[in-house]
Amino acid sequence: MDQRSVRDILAGKTYFIRTFGCQMNQHDSERVSGLLDSYGCLMALDPAHADIVVFMTCCVREAADTRLYGQCNSCKSLPPSPSGKRVVAVGGCIAQRDGEGLLTNVDNVNVIFGTHSIAHVAELIAEAFLDGKRHIRTNEHEDTDAMSMPWHRETQYHAWVPIMTGCNNFCSYCIVPYVRGRERSREPREIIREIENFVADGVVEVMLLGQNVNSYGKNLEQPMTFAALLREAEKVEGLKRIRFMTSHPKDLSDELIEVMKESKKICPHFHLPLQSGSSAILKKMNRHYTKERYLELVRKLRAALPDISLTTDIIVGFPGETEEDFLETMEVVKEVQYDSAFTFIYSKRTGTPAAVMENQIPDDVVKDRFDRLLAEVQEISRERCARFEGQTMDVLVEDVNDHDPSLVTGRLTNNLLVHFKGTEDLIGKIVDVHLDECRGFYYMGTMISK
Ligand code: SAH
Ligand code: SF4
Numbered sequence: 001m002d003q004r005s006v007r008d009i010l011a012g013k014t015y016f017i018r019t020f021g022c023q024m025n026q027h028d029s030e031r032v033s034g035l036l037d038s039y040g041c042l043m044a045l046d047p048a049h050a051d052i053v054v055f056m057t058c059c060v061r062e063a064a065d066t067r068l069y070g071q072c073n074s075c076k077s078l079p080p081s082p083s084g085k086r087v088v089a090v091g092g093c094i095a096q097r098d099g100e101g102l103l104t105n106v107d108n109v110n111v112i113f114g115t116h117s118i119a120h121v122a123e124l125i126a127e128a129f130l131d132g133k134r135h136i137r138t139n140e141h142e143d144t145d146a147m148s149m150p151w152h153r154e155t156q157y158h159a160w161v162p163i164m165t166g167c168n169n170f171c172s173y174c175i176v177p178y179v180r181g182r183e184r185s186r187e188p189r190e191i192i193r194e195i196e197n198f199v200a201d202g203v204v205e206v207m208l209l210g211q212n213v214n215s216y217g218k219n220l221e222q223p224m225t226f227a228a229l230l231r232e233a234e235k236v237e238g239l240k241r242i243r244f245m246t247s248h249p250k251d252l253s254d255e256l257i258e259v260m261k262e263s264k265k266i267c268p269h270f271h272l273p274l275q276s277g278s279s280a281i282l283k284k285m286n287r288h289y290t291k292e293r294y295l296e297l298v299r300k301l302r303a304a305l306p307d308i309s310l311t312t313d314i315i316v317g318f319p320g321e322t323e324e325d326f327l328e329t330m331e332v333v334k335e336v337q338y339d340s341a342f343t344f345i346y347s348k349r350t351g352t353p354a355a356v357m358e359n360q361i362p363d364d365v366v367k368d369r370f371d372r373l374l375a376e377v378q379e380i381s382r383e384r385c386a387r388f389e390g391q392t393m394d395v396l397v398e399d400v401n402d403h404d405p406s407l408v409t410g411r412l413t414n415n416l417l418v419h420f421k422g423t424e425d426l427i428g429k430i431v432d433v434h435l436d437e438c439r440g441f442y443y444m445g446t447m448i449s450k
């Protein structure tokens with residue numbers, strides 16, 4: 001279908017997007033949204049008011065699958081759409097994994113588009129409006145260059161910048177490499193130009209995104225390290241804060257630690273997924289580091305950046321995990337003192353090597369370990385959070401507080417949240433805030449200056 005026909009069909013239609021999963025998906029949703037906007041569609045805040053309902057899905061754990069089926073089915077009971085016709089489109093990682101197979105779980109989907117086919121979503125939706133048939137596109141070999149598509153940013157002051165897509169690591173429990181394809185880095189020039197454009201547009205903070213940013217640039221025509229890319233980003237005038245996610249411990253270089261130490265813009269926060277504290281389990285997970293190597297990296301980071309916040313991801317109940325293995329994870333947690341940790345119960349993903357490993361752990365054992373880990377992690381987070389009490393720190397104001405409109409909410413460079421008296425016009429500004437009181441996992445503060 002030509003672009004003009006797509007526009008004729010889509011102009012004036014309303015759309016609603018619900019996103020599950022990681023920041024990569026959030027960003028892909030911004031691209032979908034940007035594309036629909038460019039054809040004259042209008043965003044709706046409620047699926048009941050939308051002609052087009054898009055679900056951007058995640059399949060990293062089983063719970064996400066089930067949630068999607070429920071959400072899709074609930075579209076059946078929505079009131080009629082404004083135009084009288086509604087198209088339900090499913091994109092993201094479940095769409096890529098299941099393709100047409102998705103229809104065995106949900107029968108009211110009109111469009112299925114995979115993670116490599118985002119650039120075609122407008123066309124697929126327009127076709128579905130026109131002929132009422134199903135349109136499915138999940139070709140993993142098409143490189144639609146979604147990166148150069150228009151996009152609709154959620155906020156004026158912050159932007160997500162994907163620096164690479166896909167993953168080559170094949171951790172034995174993880175579905176991501178199968179649904180996102182192989183690792184591919186974007187050209188540094190393109191990334192920096194994009195950041196410059198954002199800054200010209202009012203952005204002060206960027207989050208550089210990739211499944212493993214530490215291996216950035218290895219497959220470029222002219223290879224470049226992630227540390228070197230950060231040096232270039234640092235030079236962008238007007239940019240105030242640089243964040244990045246996620247770092248795989250196996251590729252964390254001394255050069256990166258050095259760049260962070262010298263930088264005035266890179267936030268002192270490092271998300272370094274541990275997954276397990278047992279070297280035997282790490283080996284089965286195909287993570288390519290040991291507990292000792294991980295702890296050594298933590299020591300290096302702390303030596304270079306004493307105030308750095310460390311956060312992590314941990315999986316409990318990986319096949320074969322013994323009580324001793326679990327206790328090693330608990331020990332690492334106590335030793336590292338994470339500022340926060342995302343804890344997950346191992347979820348069997350069909351098609352991954354771990355799914356067919358022996359010794360899958362019974363649910364009650366996993367639940368018990370999970371509860372013990374969570375209690376430990378939360379106690380440490382609470383103690384760690386309080387360590388800045390009484391200090392005055394830079395805060396980027398993000399929003400008016402949901403519960404109390406006389407307050408605004410902002411973020412410290414180390415990622416903690418602070419609530420303080422302020423007004424909407426402060427959103428997007430960086431201000432000095434005195435951290436009066438730590439309340440569990442956040443602060444109450446007082447603004448000192450604008
Ligand atoms: N690329 C990132 C992680 C992406 S997935 C990295 O390697 O750090 C985010 C987190 O989900 C992972 O760090 C892991 O802790 C968790 N996860 C992935 N697959 C999982 C599974 N099958 N069961 C439970 N948790 C899982
Ligand atoms: Fe999954 Fe491992 Fe790749 Fe992260 S690095 S996305 S956990 S395979």
Ligand code: F3S
Pocket residue numbers: 020021022023024025057058059060092093175176179180
């Ligand atoms: Fe989920 Fe896909 Fe991200 S599986 S975690 S949305 S890459």
